[in-house]
Amino acid sequence: MAAIEDVRALGSELERSYPVYVRGRLKFRVKQIVYVAFSLDETVMGFAFPKEERAALIAGEPEKFGLPSESDMRFNWVHAELAALDPTEAREFVVDAWRMVVPQKVSRAYDHSHPDGPG
Template sequence: MVTVADVRALARTLPRSSEHLIRDQVRFRVGAIVYVAFSRDETTMGFAYPKEQRDGLIGAEPDLFFLPRASEQRFNWVCCHLNRLDHEHMTELVTEAWRMVVPRFLARQRLGS
């Protein structure tokens, strides 16, 4: 099971990433763009993810992933249950969400591709 502390530890290593408490919710962003956010009770995590790929992600693991509320479905965003997420998968999802919001050169410097 992944916790906010696990995500925080990873996010602190990502260039330009900052943590904010907004309306009692922990969010990580680059500049003004949020790439990871937690529910108030910290049981679910939303993260940046390409809209055109989210149906495949949810379809592959419907017990783990789900759509955000209807008002947020216009954004590149998907949600997951933290109690079903392992650390390796979290690392991949958070890093890719971060990659979506930083300049390409910075992502290449950090991740090499």
């Protein structure tokens, strides 16, 4: 069972990433692009995810994943119930979302310094 504390430090440590609070909600950004955001009650993690893979992810595990709100459907975005994820899985989604918003050279440098995946 994952919790916000399982990914908070990671989101702050990833290169070019920084935390912000918007109306009480923790979000992680690279420049002005939000790639991870938590619900106010910190039970749901929204994250960047390829639109073309979204339906398959949700269909495969509907108890874990859901679509964003109608107004956010145009974005590369998915929601996950944090309690349904294990901590390693939650960290992997954070890193994968971060990869979508940083240059490839930054992502490759991370891979070289973390060959076993997100810590």
